[in-house]
Every structure is written in C-alpha cells, then in structure tokens.
Amino acid sequence: MQSNAALEYDYSLAKKFTFLTILFGILGMLVGTLIAAQMAFPELNYLLGEYGTFSRLRPIHTNTVVFGFTVSGVFATWFYVGQRVLKVSMAESKFLMFIGNLQFWLYFVGALLATISLFFGFSTAKEYAEYEWPFDVVVVLVWVLWGVSMMGLIGIRREKALYISVWYYLACFLGIAMLYLFNNMSIPTYFATEGLGSVWHSVSMYSGTNDALVQWWYGHNAVAFAFTVPIIAMSYYFLPKESGQAIYSYKLSLLSFWGLMFVYLWAGSHHLLWSTVPDWMQTMGSAFSIVLILPSWGSAINMLLTMKGEWNQLTDNPLIKFMVLASTFYMLSTIEGPIQAIKSVNAIAHFTDWIPGHVHDGVLGWVVFMIMAAIFHMAPRMFKRELYSKKMMEQQFWLQTTAVVLYFTSMWIAGITQGMMWRAVDEYGNLMFSFIDTVTVLHPYYTIRAVAGVLYVTGFVMFAYNIYKTMTVGKVLSQEPQFRTPMA
Amino acid sequence: MDIRELQGYASFFMTIFLVIMLYGYIIHLYRSEKKGERDYEKYGNIALDDEVTSTPVEDKPASQRDYKEENK
Numbered sequence: 001m002q003s004n005a006a007l008e009y010d011y012s013l014a015k016k017f018t019f020l021t022i023l024f025g026i027l028g029m030l031v032g033t034l035i036a037a038q039m040a041f042p043e044l045n046y047l048l049g050e051y052g053t054f055s056r057l058r059p060i061h062t063n064t065v066v067f068g069f070t071v072s073g074v075f076a077t078w079f080y081v082g083q084r085v086l087k088v089s090m091a092e093s094k095f096l097m098f099i100g101n102l103q104f105w106l107y108f109v110g111a112l113l114a115t116i117s118l119f120f121g122f123s124t125a126k127e128y129a130e131y132e133w134p135f136d137v138v139v140v141l142v143w144v145l146w147g148v149s150m151m152g153l154i155g156i157r158r159e160k161a162l163y164i165s166v167w168y169y170l171a172c173f174l175g176i177a178m179l180y181l182f183n184n185m186s187i188p189t190y191f192a193t194e195g196l197g198s199v200w201h202s203v204s205m206y207s208g209t210n211d212a213l214v215q216w217w218y219g220h221n222a223v224a225f226a227f228t229v230p231i232i233a234m235s236y237y238f239l240p241k242e243s244g245q246a247i248y249s250y251k252l253s254l255l256s257f258w259g260l261m262f263v264y265l266w267a268g269s270h271h272l273l274w275s276t277v278p279d280w281m282q283t284m285g286s287a288f289s290i291v292l293i294l295p296s297w298g299s300a301i302n303m304l305l306t307m308k309g310e311w312n313q314l315t316d317n318p319l320i321k322f323m324v325l326a327s328t329f330y331m332l333s334t335i336e337g338p339i340q341a342i343k344s345v346n347a348i349a350h351f352t353d354w355i356p357g358h359v360h361d362g363v364l365g366w367v368v369f370m371i372m373a374a375i376f377h378m379a380p381r382m383f384k385r386e387l388y389s390k391k392m393m394e395q396q397f398w399l400q401t402t403a404v405v406l407y408f409t410s411m412w413i414a415g416i417t418q419g420m421m422w423r424a425v426d427e428y429g430n431l432m433f434s435f436i437d438t439v440t441v442l443h444p445y446y447t448i449r450a451v452a453g454v455l456y457v458t459g460f461v462m463f464a465y466n467i468y469k470t471m472t473v474g475k476v477l478s479q480e481p482q483f484r485t486p487m488a
Numbered sequence: 489m490d491i492r493e494l495q496g497y498a499s500f501f502m503t504i505f506l507v508i509m510l511y512g513y514i515i516h517l518y519r520s521e522k523k524g525e526r527d528y529e530k531y532g533n534i535a536l537d538d539e540v541t542s543t544p545v546e547d548k549p550a551s552q553r554d555y556k557e558e559n560k
Contacts, residue, residue, distance in 0.1 A: 087542060159547075161531050278496070
C-alpha cells in the first residue's frame, strides 16, 4: 500500500453535482411555492401570461425536484460515498473521470434545456414523464454514463465487499433505467398520423387502461427508486459516519433491501383503486402496499437504533438532528402511504389534497432533509473548511420542520374534508355539496400550505447561504475530520 | 381460463415463490453466521473506516488488484 501514500479521494464531481443540487433545489422549491400560492390566490396565475399558469408551472416543479434536485443529490453523494466505501479514488482512473465529467455536462445542459422546454409548453402531457422524446434520449445517455462510471469504480475497488449503500445505489440505477425506458415508449405524432402531426411531439405507445397501469407502475416506482432507495443509501452511510456508530444490524439492512426490492414493484396499482384495472390487480396493489411497511420500517428502525446509547448527539449535533428527523419522517410517510392504499380509505382519499400532503411529508421531511444533511457532512471534507454556522443550521432546522408540519397537517385536514364533502348525500341520495363549496372551505388550508412553502424555501436558501459561506470563508481545516462534522 | 385469470394465478404463484426465496435468504443469513462461516456485522465498519489507505474489511484477491496497480 506504499504507492497509495499520497493518494486522495477526488471530490471534483461530488462538488459539481452539489452545486447543481442547490441550484435545482432553489428553482424547484420556488416554483412549488408559487403554485401553492396560486391554489390559494388564483389571480397569481396571470402574472406571466401563458408562462405563469399553474398547468405550465406544475410540471416544472415536479420534474425539477425529481430529475433536477434529487437526482443531482444522488449523483453528488454517489461520487463521494462510492469512492469511500469502495476505498478507491476516482483519480486512479482517467477514463472514469472523463466519463464522470461527460455525464455532468450532458446532465447539466440537458436538464436546463428540458426545464426551459417545459416552460414553453413542450410537453408529452404525461404526468412525471412530460419531457419530450429528445430529452428522454439525453436522460438515457446520462444514465448509461452513470452506469459506466459506477460499474467502473466497482470494478477497480479495493474493498471486496459491497457496502449496503452501494447495493441501494445500484438498485436506483437499475430501477430507474427499467422504469424510464418502458414508461417513455412513445411515437412522434408525425409518424402516427401520416405526416399531419409533429416530429417533436410524441404520444405514448400504450393506450387506455394499459397506459394508466404502465404510468403508475412508473410513477410509484419513481418514488421507490428515486425518492427512497438512494436516500436510504445516503442514510446508511452518513448517519453511521457522522455519529461514529456502525449500523445497528447489517443483516437487517440486507433483509430490508431485498424485502423492499421484492415488494415495491408490485404496489403501483394502488394509484388505480376503484378504476378500470382488473379487481385482482387492485387488491394486489393494496396488499403489497401494506406489506411494504415491513421493509420500510426495517430500514428506518435500523437507522434509529444506530443511535442507541448515543442519543446525546441529537442535542448537540444539528446534523444528527436532520438525519434522525429524516428517518422519522420516512417512518411517518411509509405508514401513511399503506393506510391510503387500503381500498376503503382510498375511496375517501383518492383525488384529494391528502395525496400531495403524503408526498410532501415524505419528500420535504425525508428526501430533502437527508440530502441537505449529506451535503452538510460532505462540505467540510470537499472544501477542507469548517461549516460556516451551527446556529444558522439550528434555525434552518426548526424553520423547515415547522414548514413540513404546517404543510402536511393542512393537507390532511383539507384532503379528508374534501373527500367527505364529495361523498356527502342527503336523505334522498342527492349530493349535498357542489365542487365550489369544497373550494371555499379549503381556502384557509391552501393559504397555510403556501405559507409553509415560503418557510421551507427560506430554510433552503439559508442552507445554500451556509454552504456558500463554508466554501468561501469557513475556517480552514488542517486535516479531514473522521466522524463528527466540525462547525463554527 | 382467459388471459386475465391466467395473469392472476401467475402473480399469485410468483408471490409465493418469492416469499419462499426471501425467507430462505433470512434463514441463510442467520444460519451461516451461527455456523461461523460469515460475520455480516463486520461490514458495518466499511462506512466508519473508509480512508483510501485503510485496510479493507475484505481485500480483493491479489490477482485482481495486480491488474489495477499496473493500470494506475
């Protein structure tokens, strides 16, 4: 090992993707807050003509937070965690560095152009899969490049055993590859209409119920393989590393991994309960959603038990606070989802605001908190500087926690109220309320949600500022910290 | 029996098969640890001791590393 004496991990790619995570995070959350405000105050729809309407902006919000913010966070942490747990530096292979940089630039330019294209209404109008086919091709290329650099790094590793996080990153890679390809199978309308349509605008190759089934197999598993699997990969690395405690049970992490892989893929049809898909398939979606509690809680409990005997760290290390809260929200979200997938509950919950409430306690509480914690942990190692302000981290934590609680509680109340009002009938069986009655009742909750958005995005800007100041004026570190992240 | 019914049965039996596989895996993990063939918990240290110069928890066979050292 003498030849490795001067060898260091190369964080250049992790840094670049960290910048993108912050950039897309601010963009996606700002647009999200604006459209939340539009729901409460509809006149905000007319600020920018056709470009500022809810329908034009909503795909920008969803695609930017999924494919911009979260995926950048996944790449940033992979290029950090991957090297460390495989005990090999990216700098050891010029080829892998070239592929990684190519991936970064293709992704950056592709994601920016894709976002602009949605702004101009260039869309397939398929939820969460709005990018037109030229962008789908770019996404596939980026993904293949990530696969090459990931497999390449695994190929030249020193550590024979693949740490559990690597398994999760691999599952993210394979899962998204499969889902994205099959759901985005489409044909340009030009070819479908013998020259009448457009070469650039495409329609799905599936139709009717089949299209809905493929769409929700994709939609639900995008939650699985973009919002769950790589975030678990992060928590299995960053929580033990920050706390100095090994995972509570490695065997449980393996069991939860295979349990999650086995169950998640079958649960998508719970999005189509009470619809035209075969009844057995709806029941299967419900049943698998309930079973999904086991592997999800297996991971979450494993993370919390990792802190066993070390709970004092929760009080004096805000980074641990972020990660423990993320795990807790993961537990909340993965019990709430299965409850919504029970057919009788779904009869009330379907199409109501309880659904975005569920999505956001998962994404704001679990995904964003974990990604921010990961960046807080990586920053002093990447920039060789102490974190700029512990106090600001604490303030940000409480501001954003309040925001998440306001968001999901208002949407729970709004959703259940909405569901009950839609179903209410008088003694003759006539509907008691018209749609506008529900809108009037829900207005205060939509306002609370918009306020929650403002608080959350303010917290995210504080996070971005803290990282910026860390990079520029943080106290220089003489050596890399082993466990606990140093902060001023 | 039409195609939908067939799909239903196929899904049911595949689920049973996968459940058996998953439980088999659990038994395999605990049994191999009990017999002393493998210590799974040691892999938790990969995250803690993760310097590029750290000794791997499980080293790659020499033949594979030689290839890497030559190509550095």
